[in-house]
Amino acid sequence: MTGNSVRATLRDVASAAGVSLATASKALNGRSDVKADTRVRVLEAAEDLQFTPNSVAQHLVSGRTRSVGLITSDLVGRFSLPILRGVEGAFGSQQMSVLLTDAREDSIREQHHVRTLLGRKVDGLIVVGSRTDPRPSLGRHLPVPVVYTYAPSDDPQDLSLICDNVGAGELVTRHLLSLGRRRIAHILGDGTYQASHDRLAGITAALAEAGVELVGAHDMFGSWTESWGRAATTQIMDAHPRVDAIICSSDQIARGCLDSLRERGVTVPGDVAVASFDNWEILATGSRPELTSVDMNFQAMGKAAAEQIVVALDGEPRAGLLTQVCRLAIRGSTVGE
Amino acid sequence: MTGNSVRATLRDVASAAGVSLATASKALNGRSDVKADTRVRVLEAAEDLQFTPNSVAQHLVSGRTRSVGLITSDLVGRFSLPILRGVEGAFGSQQMSVLLTDAREDSIREQHHVRTLLGRKVDGLIVVGSRTDPRPSLGRHLPVPVVYTYAPSDDPQDLSLICDNVGAGELVTRHLLSLGRRRIAHILGDGTYQASHDRLAGITAALAEAGVELVGAHDMFGSWTESWGRAATTQIMDAHPRVDAIICSSDQIARGCLDSLRERGVTVPGDVAVASFDNWEILATGSRPELTSVDMNFQAMGKAAAEQIVVALDGEPRAGLLTQVCRLAIRGSTVGE
DNA sequence: TTGTACGCGTTATCAC
DNA sequence: GTGATAACGCGTACAA
Numbered sequence: 064m065t066g067n068s069v070r071a072t073l074r075d076v077a078s079a080a081g082v083s084l085a086t087a088s089k090a091l092n093g094r095s096d097v098k099a100d101t102r103v104r105v106l107e108a109a110e111d112l113q114f115t116p117n118s119v120a121q122h123l124v125s126g127r128t129r130s131v132g133l134i135t136s137d138l139v140g141r142f143s144l145p146i147l148r149g150v151e152g153a154f155g156s157q158q159m160s161v162l163l164t165d166a167r168e169d170s171i172r173e174q175h176h177v178r179t180l181l182g183r184k185v186d187g188l189i190v191v192g193s194r195t196d197p198r199p200s201l202g203r204h205l206p207v208p209v210v211y212t213y214a215p216s217d218d219p220q221d222l223s224l225i226c227d228n229v230g231a232g233e234l235v236t237r238h239l240l241s242l243g244r245r246r247i248a249h250i251l252g253d254g255t256y257q258a259s260h261d262r263l264a265g266i267t268a269a270l271a272e273a274g275v276e277l278v279g280a281h282d283m284f285g286s287w288t289e290s291w292g293r294a295a296t297t298q299i300m301d302a303h304p305r306v307d308a309i310i311c312s313s314d315q316i317a318r319g320c321l322d323s324l325r326e327r328g329v330t331v332p333g334d335v336a337v338a339s340f341d342n343w344e345i346l347a348t349g350s351r352p353e354l355t356s357v358d359m360n361f362q363a364m365g366k367a368a369a370e371q372i373v374v375a376l377d378g379e380p381r382a383g384l385l386t387q388v389c390r391l392a393i394r395g396s397t398v399g400e
Numbered sequence: 401m402t403g404n405s406v407r408a409t410l411r412d413v414a415s416a417a418g419v420s421l422a423t424a425s426k427a428l429n430g431r432s433d434v435k436a437d438t439r440v441r442v443l444e445a446a447e448d449l450q451f452t453p454n455s456v457a458q459h460l461v462s463g464r465t466r467s468v469g470l471i472t473s474d475l476v477g478r479f480s481l482p483i484l485r486g487v488e489g490a491f492g493s494q495q496m497s498v499l500l501t502d503a504r505e506d507s508i509r510e511q512h513h514v515r516t517l518l519g520r521k522v523d524g525l526i527v528v529g530s531r532t533d534p535r536p537s538l539g540r541h542l543p544v545p546v547v548y549t550y551a552p553s554d555d556p557q558d559l560s561l562i563c564d565n566v567g568a569g570e571l572v573t574r575h576l577l578s579l580g581r582r583r584i585a586h587i588l589g590d591g592t593y594q595a596s597h598d599r600l601a602g603i604t605a606a607l608a609e610a611g612v613e614l615v616g617a618h619d620m621f622g623s624w625t626e627s628w629g630r631a632a633t634t635q636i637m638d639a640h641p642r643v644d645a646i647i648c649s650s651d652q653i654a655r656g657c658l659d660s661l662r663e664r665g666v667t668v669p670g671d672v673a674v675a676s677f678d679n680w681e682i683l684a685t686g687s688r689p690e691l692t693s694v695d696m697n698f699q700a701m702g703k704a705a706a707e708q709i710v711v712a713l714d715g716e717p718r719a720g721l722l723t724q725v726c727r728l729a730i731r732g733s734t735v736g737e
Numbered sequence: 738t739t740g741t742a743c744g745c746g747t748t749a750t751c752a753c
Numbered sequence: 754g755t756g757a758t759a760a761c762g763c764g765t766a767c768a769a
Contacts, residue, residue: 139477745763
């Protein structure tokens with residue numbers, strides 16, 4: 064129980080070094096007006112005592128806690144963890160800490176967390192949605208900058224970072240077109256998600272650009288499940304046996320699709336290329352063949368969110384929608400080895 | 401920019417209510433020695449000004465921050481998020497906040513985070529490992545209680561919460577035995593993980609108890625992948641076609657196993673029952689049939705970790721290994737509908 | 738170059 | 754029942 068080791072306070076360091084509190088503070092903070100050997104003495108004392116500045120006390124005087132609150136509604140950490148990592152990375156040595164809370168899509172709980180985080184004087188708030196549809200704003204009255212990620216705020220005065228689902232649809236479609244595919248079908252996701260519609264829009268836009276028509280229905284929404292992927296694939300292949308590519312609106316759907324194709328003896332990517340969205344590693348790299356999928360770049364999104372907090376903190380905050388570029392992870396389901 | 405609304409300080413509340421700082425504080429904290437209508441006035445003023453106590457300042461005097469640091473090395477949030485949720489749940493209205501940091505299995509980074517978190521005066525530390533093997537202790541000199549979860553500390557003086565992988569092996573084996581299965585094979589996981597060995601130990605123990613021998617090899621370790629599941633299944637079915645159950649050391653392996661069985665025309669669970677470990681929803685409920693799998697109860701683990709922090713905080717801390725019970729999620733791969 | 742003194746927002750101990 | 758006042762640990766004008 065040598066607890067004092069880390070509980071050492073600046074006062075201890077000062078007296079150990081035989082200087083005053085103020086001098087010790089200056090020495091540790093690298094201020095210029097302190098004699099070289101005095102600084103050394105202080106630094107040694109601090110090292111000796113394992114001194115760690117009490118950032119809680121630092122805040123009280125500086126006004127900044129160097130911490131951000133992350134409010135997530137994402138059950139499985141699919142979005143939150145990459146974003147957390149992006150946030151940590153963005154600040155580098157700046158030492159920004161992340162207070163993570165889980166709102167579970169419950170606005171009461173969310174409000175509660177906002178209060179708590181504000182009480183803890185976080186310097187900013189990052190709200191992570193669970194779906195891409197606009198969500199209610201936390202309001203304009205908050206004393207710290209707020210960045211909405213994944214799900215945009217419904218208030219255009221807020222700053223929201225969103226995935227470019229339309230662009231993602233275009234990206235994957237162009238990829239397939241470039242491979243010579245022309246009879247392309249699409250398995251939609253859950254129709255209650257904006258992402259489903261956006262991805263479809265991107266796909267049809269890219270196809271139209273190339274003068275190609277989407278094969279099959281444009282309005283058969285389903286769910287983000289493997290079983291829907293299997294069922295939809297069966298329908299498509301029965302109705303349009305000459306299809307040469309299928310774009311699935313999520314990796315889970317694509318897994319079902321691949322299953323179904325293999326059962327029918329359809330080769331991938333030989334007969335039919337398959338591509339999807341999300342690039343969820345565990346799903347995309349476990350399948351046979353591995354899945355070509357659009358990566359939504361969550362980590363970059365987290366980084367951007369953190370940067371926007373900083374920008375807002377010292378300067379003029381931005382507002383509106385900031386679209387995050389996505390990228391294609393190309394694997395065996397579209398490009399055979 | 402009515403920032404003052406939330407920036408309101410106790411002083412503002414006090415003057416608005418026409419009382420002193422001290423009285424305002426007492427009123428808000430429900431202390432007895434304050435007249436009823438005075439309290440009402442203060443409460444109203446606080447409500448009016450949207451007063452939120454500055455918990456940073458509260459800490460400075462109380463010594464408690466009501467926050468814990470969560471240091472994770474879990475890339476995908478597989479363990480961290482359920483544990484986070486457990487932690488949040490454990491404290492209920494106690495308002496414990498969680499500072500999440502990502503060490504990425506790098507001890508330098510980990511040390512760095514420990515320093516940072518201690519500087520922020522967290523009341524406790526929860527370390528989440530990425531594998532079940534023992535990991536180096538953070539040391540005994542820390543001024544706050546530390547709980548190791550998932551991966552135990554190598555110092556028996558520390559408190560570690562671990563999954564009962566041996567028990568999990570027994571659990572799933574007894575389940576299969578109770579269904580009348582007797583020719584049971586096992587696909588091992590990555591041999592460099594303690595979990596692989598423990599699960600195997602549990603399985604053989606339960607089998608021995610029933611006087612049954614494990615079918616096939618006991619020492620063919622592989623990896624936590626679907627492709628290993630497929631390859632191993634092929635080997636097993638070729639060598640032991642009369643097998644009536646396969647226990648896979650992870651859900652990913654099981655997914656490969658199911659794939660392989662379907663291709664051979666083996667019905668599940670008719671001909672062969674399949675069960676596994678982890679109960680990773682996205683994998684276990686997407687398969688055909690859905691997977692029976694042992695759930696390691698991460699959320700309960702997080703709850704327990706939080707509780708142990710509290711116990712250590714006010715009273716005598718515990719040491720040693722605390723084993724977390726697991727439970728079986730029974731689905732179609734062992735019990736046909 | 739160094740030290741003194743004050744303030745950050747809150748709680749707690751005392752007088753009144 | 755209420756109100757000054759002293760902490761808590763630190764940064765920083767300002768004085769020495």
